Structure formats: structure tokens, C-alpha cells
Amino acid sequence: MPDSAALKEMAQKLRRHSLTSTSEAGSGHPTTCMSCAEIMSVLYFHEMRFDPKNPKARNVDEFIDSPLEGHPTPNSPWVRIATGSLGQGLSASVGIAIAKRVDKIPARVYCVLGDSESAEGSVWEAAELAAFYKLDNLVAILDANRLGQSGPTMLQHNLDGYLAKWVAFGWNAVSIDGHNVDEIKAALDKARATKGKPTAIVARTFKGRGVTFLEDKDNWHGKPLKKGEELNKALAEIGDPKVTIPVPSRFADGAAPSKNGSFSVDAPELAPTYAPGAEVATREAFGAALVKLGKVNPDVMGLDAEVKNSTFTDKFKAAFPDRFVDCYIAEQNMAGVALGLASEGKIPFASTFACFLTRAFDQIRMAGISKPAHLVFVGTHVGVSIGEDGASQMGLEDLSMFRSVIGSTVLYPSDAVSAERVTALAAATPGIVYLRMSRPKTKTLYTAQDKFVVGGSKTLRASQKDVATVVAAGITVYEALKAYDLLQKEGISIRVIDAYSVKPIDEATLRKSAGETKKLITVEDHQQAGGLGEAVAALGLAPKMLCVREVPRSGKPEELIEWAGISAKAIVAAVKA
């Protein structure tokens, strides 16, 4: 094991590297790297057990660098979670710590946080949940270097102020001199010995430490030094340490990494079993499907934000209590925890009301950059069709939000059968998947023999005489079918398409239909921007778009659907216009 002198010298080497590399690139955050150099040296060259030859190993300690901006992204195999938007690293760390525990891997998780970034409320959501779940395999190290980007932080070097918060949130907390290698080691030893609580190490550090004209000076955030005189002056002070420290492969008690499960979406256990005409809400079907999935694939996990009796993830919790994480009313953290679970090979389903997923948009955005193997978000209670609870509870922008995540898949089933099918599809589709579920009970439209695919659609009504194509999804499929019946009475035929795959959308079917019928109408329980209508318009098909255009109020679902102009009557009027 390296001695403290070697670790101290390594810290200087890390400082030198931060300066030279950022100067070469012309961008980066050297002064931030310089405040946590001792911490990084001790973590990587002394504390953490990992295999330098295998970034994919699971029975190893894990490191999350929460404040790291700009870079890095998972283009590097060692970086499984992209950071750069602050206050998100601790949530991911909580997810990783939970995954280790679920898989009985006695590894430890280390998260370095910036002091400035701990103003983010998401840090305190993560802290609360970590303490509640007694994650004693988790260590947070606060690099309290006093300076933010545009001035000092609120607490500056008030270490007791920081300690009080972590203790109040249920953590074991110690403060240290963050540039003292022996104090760092001792604090990490203490953390390891502490059972039943995670540990926060509040490290007093100085931004730009090691170079007199940088140390503890404002206005150097995110600024590389200019190559030449400025850089050389700094490097002269740092020195050019030649220390090397071999890092042996070490594991967390040698537990073998668990194999990931696999499953087929066509597995008989996953088949929906609804009687024809059964009235079941898609959210309820989702809840049932998640349990079935849980049975065929041990990697599936469920998360919820204190609405599990509304999203029906309570069924998954009852069936698999060890694979369910109740995140309480803290959606940002739920999204980050889900990403952490995903990075550990889990297939997380994170659910809440669609409108509350907007609380986690930055985390969802960052997840998109992280490109997880599997990460599913489920939003229920969408649109005006939720009824009486009113606008604050209505998801009206969730299709747009998830469509805007580059590489995402967005599925929006209309009935219980397709809801179960797309839930299974979601677990089999790489990357970020969004499932949109409705509140009201609806009749089944499909049978277990119907197939559903990403990028597909279902044509529910079609004839050679169709004067218009109505493209709907979710609750509006039923309105379109009612409109079909009303128009049939007048001898007018329309085509009805259930566009359950909003992204990618079934371009071929839509183009063909648009060509064959004179008019294209889209109808969605969602506002216009970025929704189903704009997705169809983006194909160049110029639809008449029916959607929610005013802030809704409280009312009965049927009244609101009428008010919003997305009802059967509105569809009929659009066909005839």
C-alpha cells in the first residue's frame, strides 16, 4: 500500500496534469481539480478496490464525480454516468449503492460533491433517501473549496454549517482538512466502520491549491491557464513529481459479478389475459405487466415517487419488495437513482404522474447523455382526461419532453392489452423509453394475438372510401372510434390509426394513409408543441392538429375532452371542415 508521502506526491502530479491538459485543450476547470487532488489521490491509489483492467467489473467500489463539468461522458469506458449538470451525482450514487446491496456485492460507493453544487435540492433528496435506506456502503465527500463560479458559496468555509445539515439528514458526518492525506484516510476508515448510516466527509479545501496566484482566488472558475508564461509559472510551483503508484486489481470480497437476466417479449408469461371488452385503465395494466416482467427478468426494478397506489407500482412492490425503491416525493432523485441502477445493469422502471416527471427533466436530459443500456420512465394521469384534479396534475407536455431526449423511444398505448405489450417492449428496448399511461378505465381493443413493435401503429378502421385519416393515441383513440361510428351514420368513412409508437413514429403507414385519404387529422390529449401532431407534421404531412390549446381547469373527463376540442364531436367537425 502506498505511504502518505507517495499519495501526497501523486496529488501534486494530478494537479500538474490538470493544469497541462486543460491548458492544452484551452478549456476545463483546473482550479476545481486542484482543490480535490488529495481526495482523488487517496481514493484512487489507496481506498477504492477496483480492477484497472476491467471497467465493466461489478464487484468493485464505484466512484462518482458529481461536479465534473464539460467532460466526461460515457465515451470513456470508465465513466458510466455523465455528469456536468450539478447536484445529480449523489442520486446516481444512491442508485449504485442500492444495486450493490440488492446483488449482495459488498462494494462501497464514493461520491465527490462540490460545495457550490450542494445548494441543489436534489442533493438533499438523495441524502434523505440514503439515510432512510441506511446505505452505509455510501460515502459522500464534500470538496468545500469556498468558491463557486461567480463568487463565494453561501456557507464558504463554515464546516460546522455543512456538518449540521448532513447530520440533520441522518448521516454520520466528519470534517477534515481536505489537503491532508492522513486525515482523508482516517475519515474513510471511519466511514467504513460506521454501520447503519452513510457517511459525509466535509473536506476543507482551497480552489487552485498549490499555485499561489490561483489558490483561494476568485474569478478562476472554469479557466485554463494560458500556455507559456502563465502556465509555466504555475508548473514551477507545482513541481514535476515522478511518483508512480501501481494499482493492483482488487475486488469487494471476491463476489462473482451477477449475470444479467434476459427474456423474450413473446414469453407466454407475459401474455395479457383480459376478457374482450374488459374496462381497465392502461395504468393498471402497466402495474400488472410490471409484475409479470419482474417474474421473467430479475434485473427489472421498480421505482415510484409516493404515488404507487395511483401508478399501480404497488403491485410490483408487493411482489418484489427488495427490487422496489420508494423514492417518496422527490422525482429528481428518483430519476437519478434510476440512472444509477441502470449503470449497474438493472432495468429500472421509474413511475409517477407524467406532469411530475417534468420535475426531473434535467436528470432525464443528463440520462440521455449517459446513454444507459436500459432506463424506462412511466408517466401516468396524462392529459385533461384525468378530470377533476385539474391542470396541476395533468401531463400535457410529457410527450414533447421525452421526444426531445435524443435517442429516446416514446410509447403511448390506448388499451390494457397494448399497455402490457409496450411495457414488455420497453424492458427490451435499449436506451431511454417513456411509457405514457392514462387514468380512466377504457375497453380493451386488442387481443393477446396482436403484435406491437417499436415504430409500429395499428390501423383500427380502414376502407377504400376513407375521406380522412385520424391519427390518435391513448384516450383519443376511443374518441376517434366514436367519431368513426358517428360519421358512418352519415355515410362517411374515415381511417383510424392508433399511433402507439409516438417515437419512432410509423412513417411508412402514415405516408401511405396520407396519400390514400385526402385529409390527415391528428388528435392528442397533450398540448401542441413537440407532441403527436408535430411529430406527424415533421414528416411533411401537414395534418390538422387537434390538441389542448388552453390551460385546463377542473371538470369531468368527458367535459374536459369536449372543452379541449379533442372529442369525437371535434374530430367529426375536423373531418367535415
Add this chain to the structure above:
Amino acid sequence: MPDSAALKEMAQKLRRHSLTSTSEAGSGHPTTCMSCAEIMSVLYFHEMRFDPKNPKARNVDEFIDSPLEGHPTPNSPWVRIATGSLGQGLSASVGIAIAKRVDKIPARVYCVLGDSESAEGSVWEAAELAAFYKLDNLVAILDANRLGQSGPTMLQHNLDGYLAKWVAFGWNAVSIDGHNVDEIKAALDKARATKGKPTAIVARTFKGRGVTFLEDKDNWHGKPLKKGEELNKALAEIGDPKVTIPVPSRFADGAAPSKNGSFSVDAPELAPTYAPGAEVATREAFGAALVKLGKVNPDVMGLDAEVKNSTFTDKFKAAFPDRFVDCYIAEQNMAGVALGLASEGKIPFASTFACFLTRAFDQIRMAGISKPAHLVFVGTHVGVSIGEDGASQMGLEDLSMFRSVIGSTVLYPSDAVSAERVTALAAATPGIVYLRMSRPKTKTLYTAQDKFVVGGSKTLRASQKDVATVVAAGITVYEALKAYDLLQKEGISIRVIDAYSVKPIDEATLRKSAGETKKLITVEDHQQAGGLGEAVAALGLAPKMLCVREVPRSGKPEELIEWAGISAKAIVAAVKA
């Protein structure tokens, strides 16, 4: 002043009303109302000074009911801020408290929070800032009724646990029996006497208090009682109190409400003064414009989230330190504080990197439902054109996010002149306005004589021989102009439109151009969903859309613009295709 017995009886009356009204409506949250009935009674009938005849008075105490779901919205004149998405009320309260202080109105602000909702990190962002700014005119009352929606809260009735958090975050904190009117009064008196710190009153309460089959029982969240036997049984226990308590008009020390400022966007002081061809980033021009606005309208206020030296709101801070609120790295709270300021008649400009505004999407969504008179969000560092800092710092979904806020206005200026003009426009436009600002320096394109309007656009190049119309905004206007020059060399003419008003978009000009030129191309530094291209497509104009289609990496701005396919070269290729 009413005595405690009358206040206690009034609490029972409020309980009765909660039960009967929710049963009648068939929806609502009676058990939650029942836990805070004494608190509401004391606040409204004893503590708060307000004018029952005038909901618009400003020199009065203010009340925010943070956990109120479903209802209410500002359809009621007494509700200036819509709640329903949890954990947002305290932020708005902070904004209101700051506004009172700025206007030297010695009123007090009372915010009732739910215990379950205080898992939301935004609550702790607000708590931190309130203590940092020593808002001793602010009182938070935590209705700790132990039960959330789907089960108990994490802390249940651990009052010391709650107290420790508020104290750690810098508040004065006391715990009380939340059903004891005298204890509530005493705590409020203590809060009023406490200087230099806000006060949190942690009230131990019981959900469903007053009815034995509801009190402290799980599974009654958000459930009205059935009319008939169930309701009658409850009402029999509550009784039918006939107490009335007259509420006199009372004011906070009789200070006259301040008149709102007004200004004209054509005021000479607001004219941009750039030399032709000056190279100035739109974010920098925004910074200058905000100062000019601050001079002509005292209601303008600035907020930032610790990037003020990048968004250039530091200039406003320097000019008007009392009208600037640094919100530190806590964007959710910044958005909520801005909404609170807006409800007090201010014209807030809340700025940060566009990508970090996604952190506040739920708050922005709720602000849309609140329909503030004026509320401006400013997002800088948009698109791949920020360069080296990489994907985590690039705003790629902000146009979509703000377009999806029903009733919003979205402006995206290309040069410094238009940036100043739209900043002034934003302050004059009702509702929520989003200004999108770029990082790189760009040449001025316009002069002080050019006019900019919401819903307008500028046609920068046009001729009778245009074979295509290129619709651009922000940085891509420059790419379009370069493409124009390249094509001119080949004898090909194109029309170039600066669509600085993304929402509402200049439909008339775009339709005309689409009709006159064979091809329509949109080009944006933003991904596809909900962006400029889809906004144009929504008009039925079937554009070829150039936009960011993959997760970007770090690189030089020019390289990334080329990589993303939104460069002059890409435009030329699209014209010729």
C-alpha cells in the same frame, strides 16, 4: 380579536366545510384539510393582516398553501399562485417575502407545507436561500400529519428530526401540537419576535383529525367521503358549529401600496448603440439591455443561479444590487422565487444556462398555470455552438420546453441589436416569456432603427429568383447568410429569414415565402422535437429540417456546427438536394 374557543370552533367549521364540499364535488382532499384546520383558523381569523375586500392589496400579509392539490388556480382572485405540484410553495413565498422587503412593506408571509412534500429538494433550496437572505418576515408551518398518499412519510411524527433540518438550514424552529390553538398562536408570536432568521413551526397533526374513522388512518388521501351514510357519520362527529368571526381589514403598518412602473419599448434610453459590424454575443447584449430596462422601470428585477458572469446579469447586480437575487445553484427555487416576485407586481428576469432551466421545468409548468402578469426566463449557452464544454452544458431542448408552456412567448435573437430589443419586448409582453441567448460573439446585423415585434421575423435576403427559403434563428442565421454567399457564387439565390419570434411564429411571412420559393428549409441549433422546424411544420409547410440529431460531444463551435449538419455547407446541400 377572537378568543381561542372561537378559533377552535372555527377549525371545526372548516373541517365540516372540507367534508361537505369535497363530497359534493366528488373529489378533493378532505383529510389533509382536516389536519391543518386549526392552523388555517388561527392564520386567517387571528394572525394575518389583510383586507377581505381587496385581494389585490400589497401592504398585507400573504399566505401560500403549498400542498394544495387539484385546486385552486388563479381563477380565484385570492389565489395568485397555483399550487398542486408539491414542494413549490416555499419558493414562491421566498419571492413574495423578498418583494415585500424590496418595497419596504413590513408584511409577513406564511407558507403551510405538507410533511410528505418536504422530501422535495426544492423545499431545501428555498429554506437555504431564505436563511441566507435573513428573511425574518417569512414563516413556514409544517403540517406534520405523518401520512403521505400511499403510506407513512419517512419521518412520520419524529418532530425532532424535522426541527434538526430546519435549524441546520439556518432557521429558527419550534415544534407544537398543531391542533392546539394556543400553541399555534404562541409560535406565531415567537416567529414575529425573531429577527434575522425565518421561522419554521413544525406542527404535529393528524390527518383526518376530528372523525374517528378517518383520523391517522392510512388510505384516505385524496378521497372524499361518499354522500349519505358515510358523510353523515363524519359530520355527526364534527358537529355543526355556528361560529362566525368577523375579519376586519388590517394592513401591515398602513404603508401605501407602491404603484407599478411602466415604460415604452421605444424609449430612447433603450436604443442599442452598437457600431456596425461590432462582434458581441447576444448574451452580453442581454446583460446590457437588462440594465437599461432596470433604469426605465423600477419593477424589473434580476435573478441568476450562480452563473451571472456568464449570463451577464452581473451587470444588473452591480447597477441594482437591491433588485438582484442570486439564487445560487438552485434553479428550481429560482423559478419559484421569480414566480413569487411576479405575483407581487415585479417583472422578474430569471437567467441561467438554457440547459439548466430544464431543472425547473415543473416550476415553469406551474408558473404557466398561475398565469403571472410578467415572468421572463433567459437561457444562455444554447446549442452545440457553445463548443468545448460539451453536451451537459448545451441547451438543446429549451425551445421545445418553453413552446410547450401554454400561452408562452419564445424569442430567439440572432444579433446584439435584436437581443437588446427583444429583452425590452419581453418586459412588455404579458405572461411567460423565454429569451434564448447564444454564447459566441456574433456581428451585428441590425441597427437601432430596425423594429422587432412579438410574432415578427426579419427577411434578410430576398429576390424574385429565390429557389428556397431558409428559416433560421440565433447562430444559424449566420450560417444561412454564409450559405447565401456561397450559393450566390453559383448563381443560386435563396431567401433568408431570421425567425427571432419562435412563438408566436410569423405565419404570414412564412406562408408567403413558402408559396413563392419552391423549397423551405429550417435550421436550428436545437434538436428536432418541438423546435423551430416543428413549429414551421405545424403550419403545414413541410420544411426540410436541419437540426441536432445526435448527442453532441466536446469540440470547437465551428466543428460542432458542421458535425451537427446545421452549417452553411449543410444548408447549401439542402438547397441543392
